Amino acid sequence: MSDHLVEMRLISKSFGAVVALRQVSFALDAGEVVGLVGDNAAGKSTLMKILSGAYTPDSGEILLDGHPCHFDSPMAARAAGIEMVYQDFALVPELSVTQNIFLGRELLHRGLRSRFLDKRTMSERATHLIERLGLRVPPGDTPVRAISGGQQQAVAIARATAFDARLVIMDEPTANLSAAAIGKVREAIGNLKSHGVAVVIISHRIEDILETADRAVVLKRGQVVGERRVADTGSDEILHMIVAGQDPRRAANNGPSKSA
Amino acid sequence: MSSASAPKSPPASRFVFDQRRLVLFAVRYGLFLALGVWVVAMSFASEHFLTWLNVLNVARQAAPIVVIAVGMTFVMATAGIDLSVGSLVALVSVLVVTFFNLGLPTYVVLPAVLLVGLLAGLANGSFVRLGLPPFVVTLAMLTTLRGIAFVVSDGYATPVKDEFVLWLGRGQIGQLHTPIVLAVIVAIGGWVILSKTRFGLYALAVGGREEAARAMGINVGRVKLAVYGGVGMLAALGGIVLTGRLGNGSPNAGIMLELDVIAATVLGGTSLFGGVATIAGTVAGALFINFVRNGLNLLGVNPFWVQVATGLILLLAVLLNTVVNRRVSEWARVGKADEQEPETSP
Numbered sequence: 001m002s003d004h005l006v007e008m009r010l011i012s013k014s015f016g017a018v019v020a021l022r023q024v025s026f027a028l029d030a031g032e033v034v035g036l037v038g039d040n041a042a043g044k045s046t047l048m049k050i051l052s053g054a055y056t057p058d059s060g061e062i063l064l065d066g067h068p069c070h071f072d073s074p075m076a077a078r079a080a081g082i083e084m085v086y087q088d089f090a091l092v093p094e095l096s097v098t099q100n101i102f103l104g105r106e107l108l109h110r111g112l113r114s115r116f117l118d119k120r121t122m123s124e125r126a127t128h129l130i131e132r133l134g135l136r137v138p139p140g141d142t143p144v145r146a147i148s149g150g151q152q153q154a155v156a157i158a159r160a161t162a163f164d165a166r167l168v169i170m171d172e173p174t175a176n177l178s179a180a181a182i183g184k185v186r187e188a189i190g191n192l193k194s195h196g197v198a199v200v201i202i203s204h205r206i207e208d209i210l211e212t213a214d215r216a217v218v219l220k221r222g223q224v225v226g227e228r229r230v231a232d233t234g235s236d237e238i239l240h241m242i243v244a245g246q247d248p249r250r251a252a253n254n255g256p257s258k259s260a
Numbered sequence: 261m262s263s264a265s266a267p268k269s270p271p272a273s274r275f276v277f278d279q280r281r282l283v284l285f286a287v288r289y290g291l292f293l294a295l296g297v298w299v300v301a302m303s304f305a306s307e308h309f310l311t312w313l314n315v316l317n318v319a320r321q322a323a324p325i326v327v328i329a330v331g332m333t334f335v336m337a338t339a340g341i342d343l344s345v346g347s348l349v350a351l352v353s354v355l356v357v358t359f360f361n362l363g364l365p366t367y368v369v370l371p372a373v374l375l376v377g378l379l380a381g382l383a384n385g386s387f388v389r390l391g392l393p394p395f396v397v398t399l400a401m402l403t404t405l406r407g408i409a410f411v412v413s414d415g416y417a418t419p420v421k422d423e424f425v426l427w428l429g430r431g432q433i434g435q436l437h438t439p440i441v442l443a444v445i446v447a448i449g450g451w452v453i454l455s456k457t458r459f460g461l462y463a464l465a466v467g468g469r470e471e472a473a474r475a476m477g478i479n480v481g482r483v484k485l486a487v488y489g490g491v492g493m494l495a496a497l498g499g500i501v502l503t504g505r506l507g508n509g510s511p512n513a514g515i516m517l518e519l520d521v522i523a524a525t526v527l528g529g530t531s532l533f534g535g536v537a538t539i540a541g542t543v544a545g546a547l548f549i550n551f552v553r554n555g556l557n558l559l560g561v562n563p564f565w566v567q568v569a570t571g572l573i574l575l576l577a578v579l580l581n582t583v584v585n586r587r588v589s590e591w592a593r594v595g596k597a598d599e600q601e602p603e604t605s606p
């Protein structure tokens with residue numbers, strides 16, 4: 001048995017005639033930060049949406065702590081400690097920072113008032129959570145539509161970590177952010193890691209991966225092309241794998257890739 | 261989302277910030293201010309306006325509108341609308357007398373018509389849940405329900421003799437008219453549900469951004485079903501009160517009532533696009549419309565002009581609700597970004 005936190009085995013997924021993933025295997029340890037890179041339409045988002053319960057795979061299996069499990073909805077995955085920060089944040093602009101963080105998982109009073117929202121506790125926890133991640137966000141009662149893109153990303157990350165997540169998946173967390181906000185997101189990823197939370201970052205920016213990840217996995221046309229420990233590679237090599245669609249260190253053994 | 265991350269201008273001065281707050285405040289509570297101004301102005305113009313009797317009279321007029329508009333506030337929170345409430349009032353009004361004429365007791369008739377209201381609302385909600393535009397669904401229901409009311413009553417108004425129904429429409433509890441007490445209870449209930457429970461929050465979330473609500477595990481379809489069912493039941497309650505007040509069940513009851521209800525809700529600051537809603541605003545909106553009408557009547561203005569005024573108020577409310585509100589919050593947002601950016605840079 002593996003001692004991986006999560007293991008995805010031989011996952012395939014098609015959308016009609018489009019094959020998004022072909023027999024992809026992917027594993028991740030507790031507290032590990034993995035960067036998932038690849039061209040547009042490589043299948044990165046699809047792979048992670050399967051892990052977070054948004055899509056079900058056509059074939060293949062997912063093991064959590066070595067046990068097979070099926071996530072038929074994002075709620076099921078969330079209950080197992082797997083959270084996804086969506087590319088568009090999935091926040092409700094009219095609701096406040098605190099309301100968004102607890103949306104769908106509100107805290108209620110105990111006893112006689114158990115049908116009513118415990119706003120004070122939620123607000124205190126939201127503040128605490130955001131501080132723990134080293135993020136700066138305006139007061140919790142500010143509507144999300146009134147804050148900047150970077151701050152919205154911070155809220156989405158805080159929400160993903162609000163309920164003892166074991167794995168947080170971030171889809172393009174630094175897209176459309178300013179340099180300062182990107183720095184904050186990277187810092188937050190580091191803080192998550194130090195709290196023992198595993199992180200998958202999907203990113204176009206190779207610097208994001210090199211700076212925050214332990215390992216990089218390269219996808220192309222629905223297949224894993226190769227992977228590297230970040231300490232053991234550089235942006236040139238990763239870029240080469242993304243573009244060429246083959247692992248230069250293995251290419252000699254495997255012959256030319258179909259997609260080259 | 262645009263991110264205003266690099267500070268382009270130096271932080272706004274305190275003065276500018278306070279000015280922004282003032283304008284925001286004025287837009288947000290403009291209705292309450294307008295209501296206050298109108299009441300003060302009218303009390304100079306007419307000695308009868310600000311009398312206890314007249315104020316109670318206005319509140320009594322507004323009561324059924326408040327009852328239904330509380331339900332409408334939830335519907336509009338989900339970015340929906342229900343145009344069929346006026347017709348539902350007519351159907352309920354007709355059914356009340358029909359059921360009494362069948363010899364059914366009060367304790368059966370009233371729950372039965374409330375159930376009819378609920379079912380009509382759930383019918384609206386089921387179609388909306390399928391993805392049909394609420395405007396069209398409830399417009400179809402508007403004519404369907406009014407048609408059924410005419411079929412059931414054969415077009416005639418029939419007197420109601422039931423003491424309890426008459427008491428609901430005309431009676432008093434101490435110094436207050438029964439409809440006023442009912443409206444207060446419904447408004448407080450609505451306020452508690454909207455601002456203190458999951459359901460209220462989910463209604464706002466669904467209206468604010470449906471996909472986000474769904475991604476967070478909220479059962480969007482059930483929320484929509486519930487808000488339409490709720491407004492249907494409240495429209496039935498409003499219909500019972502109106503029937504008691506008029507003293508008869510009439511297929512012509514509640515004609516254009518949906519406009520008053522929607523105007524009250526929109527005037528109160530509930531967004532036509534969903535996600536923003538307040539019960540206090542809705543109550544103030546209903547009072548405002550009725551105080552304006554009452555004031556114009558006291559001044560002896562031609563009733564046809566009063567109708568024109570009501571239409572113009574609705575137009576103004578929609579204008580404030582959409583264009584002005586958006587402009588002002590965008591403008592305020594720029595101000596906020598100025599304030600906060602220095603904190604986000606390392």
Ligand SMILES: Nc1ncnc2c1ncn2[C@@H]1O[C@H](COP(=O)(O)OP(=O)(O)O)[C@@H](O)[C@H]1O
Pocket residue numbers: 015018019020038039040041042043044045046047
């Ligand atoms: N919901 C969907 N319906 C149809 N096709 C989809 C859907 N999601 C993804 N795809 C297709 O699957 C392929 C992989 O997409 P995606 O996982 O989003 O790639 P990436 O995130 O790496 O850019 C693309 O060809 C895309 O068009």
Ligand SMILES: [Mg+2]
Pocket residue numbers: 044045046171
């Ligand atoms: Mg993607």
